[in-house]
Amino acid sequence: MSSLCENSDFEKSISEELIPKKVRFRGRDVDTNNNMMINSSPEKPISWKDMLVGQSSKYTFNGLEGKDDLDILDGDIQKSFVNGLPSISISNRIHKILIQGMENTVTLKLLCRNIGFFVLQNKLYNLWRPSAALHMMDIENGYFLVKFQNKLDYENALSEGPWIIFGQYLTVQPWTLAFDPTQAYSSVVMAWIRFPGLPGYLYNHKIITEIGETPLVSHILINGRKQNVEYESLSIICFYCGR
Template identity: 25%
Template structure:
């Protein structure tokens, strides 16, 4: 130590690298970890909840699929109290026909069966069909009704909408024109005995465009007369009445699909083109809705008549040639 200070002798601790073969004598010995008794614990087996056959998966709930496994039906005896005014002797007639058993209900029974469907509409989309869930979601989004309603799917792309409130039925029936995915929603009151296989759409409301008419005719008085020439005028587009758009006059007209649709209209000795929105299948040969020109029966008839005339001309030419040869 430098100087005369007695100083302090410091113990030289050196850090040793511990490994399996080197033992540090200066290090504090490791205290053994006390060994605790290891009692045997009785663990009850975890019971896995059994998945019932009728459990609905998240996917099925999302797709709004019916749980057919859980749908075991209802007892029919509990429903007899709702039909006390009916009896089998007076309201049911059973017989046997050529093709199988027959049953006929009385007028009183039919009135009772039709009563729940008084506030119902029959609807159909013109054009390609859509799934039940897609149509239900779009209708719920567009209508926004006050009461409840139910959508029932039928054959041939027909649906029945059953309303809880008559107010909602009147709103849907008169508040449209309803267009879904660019297609018109045709509707009519529900009627007993409706058969989708034989039903035909005879009337519908559609938006019609009369292109490039005179600007002075963009008047409610004139547009009403023009629209009634094409059908029965229901509405006039707001942009048309305000004269903010002058390329065409847009009118909502009830069309009779059993009659030919007009393709042109003359206003003050000038012809104007007519366009029907949302009606892709219009035949401009016969003027009817439901098929194209190339599939029109009138077109086929004209082709047959043309072929017959050509055949007659060919036969007549052959006859004249034979007569010329005989004269020689």
Template identity: 30%
Template sequence: MGSTFKEKVLGGPSKPNNVRNLISEGAIPLEFEGGDRLLPKFNIAQPTLEQLCLPWKECLVVKILRKNIGYLTMRYRLHTLWKLQGGFELIDISQGYFMVKFDLVADREKVMQGWPWMLFDHYLIVRPWSPEFMAADAKVDSTLVWVRFPGLRMVFYDESVLLTIASAIGKPIKVDLNTLNMTRGRFARVCVEIRLDQPVVGKFNLNGIWYNVEYEGLHLLCASCGCYGHIMRNCSRTLSTQE
């Protein structure tokens, strides 16, 4: 029988614990808002909080951008996509987010360094877990994407040149190997981290010639304002001009 998510996080089988009175210990002080017992307030002391967080620090949080799928489908797809040496445990934490704990540190590094990943032609958001993460309040405001520069002359298929161009689009991450090796000439391909709450760059000029920028896997790019997440007929800018 495989290990549970709890066992993998905590590093061993679950054992009965001696329940501590954390209030009397001062680890989790209790107060009442305005002296009202119906409004209890807890404030976990920093040493206690750090101890609670320690086993979770190697977990990752994943979510498919603008698409929700079930637990079993996500687990199967991640297993097929990542092709890890060891196993991993997955837990559904609502709002389309999943937490992942890996058996091997090398597998975690592979996932972190292998960005961007895609499932069902949508980007898989991968983030290190943090104590502040709450699925209900989490907002995906940036992602790694592959951008293409179609028709770019191959004389410019230089890593430094391409990363410099990409820096005007977002945070440049890496150049696709097929582009670096010049095995494909229809377009140059670069991985860039972009903001999803800001308009994207649609074209750039290089030595007097304008080139288009294409974004892979972003299915909702507004042709009016250039922002991700809606189409032109639902754009506030378009609607305001029609009033």
């Protein structure tokens, strides 16, 4: 009897496995009872090209995502070997197209703190309230690229700061060809500066501008009077090198 029960349970388990089931992928029910082609041949090795262009559109950024509108003409791409290394030369025409696709793009970096892609994305939407969706890409050293679809949104992000996230400054700079993500810090940071105890009659736009153009120091002299300088949300400043 025990062997019959065991066989019965075994057959039951097999029959249950054969019953079509539904599985859920990100909130959608998908019927697994579909006919599927099974390829028993070994998979081909993934090429570098497949790794670069065969992934999600998150990694395409210059306005060409989802479209194959970059026409490569004869001579636009030159491939060769230099001292045994593969060499690729891109024509000026293609360079101009790609650079034009980076219009309305800024570089971001949160000072003194790492931040995840989606956390930053949510923070930016709350801070900037853009009129159209943002396109983001994370790159080296905690830098991010953000492309705006609206010119006014782009200008507001650059001019309406400084922006502070989690008590740290978010550096926002226009993207240029000179941008180097291997540098640990941005060359320019927009920050709030306070002059505690500054006499009220000195609060003139031109006078404050002249005071603000002094080197990065903790104190300055105004008509021989020592004036403290405070930099908000900049936790570490080297007044010797100005960083």
